Amino acid sequence: MATNWAALAAAEPELAATVEKRFAAHRHHVLATLRRDGSPRTTGLEVRFLHGELWLGMMPGSLKALDLRRDPRFALQANPGAGTGTDGGDVRVGGRAVEVDDPRVKGAYGEEVEPPQPFHLFRTELTEVVRTYVEDDTYLVVRVWRPKEPVRTLRRR
Template sequence: MNWAAFAAAEPALADTVEARFGAYRHHVLATLRKDGSPRTTGLEVRFLDGELWLGMMPGSLKALDLRRDPRFALQANPGDGTGMGGGDVRITGRAVEVEDPRTRAAYAEEVEPPEPFHLFRTELTEVVRTRVEDDQYLVVEIWQPGKPVRTVRRT
């Protein structure tokens, strides 16, 4: 499921997540190395034309990881740690490399990445928002394709 489908299914959560990612330029991407161990790296993300895009420098290890195993986790930058307005958000899914010249050209026109670049569109498998409510409850909202948002409250 792409970003547009998620946003149509859960518009309030999608707006919150997009705003959280929009609050900072750099975020943390987790990929899997050849040996299966995790690799975390910085990354800029873009929400354009109903898709969540991951653009990367050519030959970057994270791009090579995704070519080999498309699973990823994307964590929004928590900022300075004092506010976390909108909560903490994480997106997991699969990254699909885009080779289509027209799609790449449209992305490059909008984002103006350094050339050349790798471009991946995402297929979401989970979106999670964690926040504190009333200074006493930890609230976790979990969305997965085909299911409504599940909310867990902990004291």
């Protein structure tokens, strides 16, 4: 089961706000896709949260876009910055990317984001959102959200 960003924000507003803040802290993030042979490919990517959706925009013909056209599964890791874990921790989003061909939708996106033309645009369908952080300098905390499920919180010492 998958859902959009607005559903996460409605179900878990605090988690959604933390994830958006982590992605906003840096411009470039890491996208993992699957190559034709099934092996992973990681590439840099900018993302946007607009109108209740998490959007992935890409240059035309990019390998990551071709990967997603063939197999829409992805994982997206927010840039950890200094990697200290004290600035909100690490966040990761997983799901499926659905290419958007509707010229009106791409036009509206382009007016707000002003990407280089032409471009691929993918809307995400989320299957998992994970936040990992250190609490009280003692515990590693992992919070996992999946559609139609409450957030699970795991603590390790």
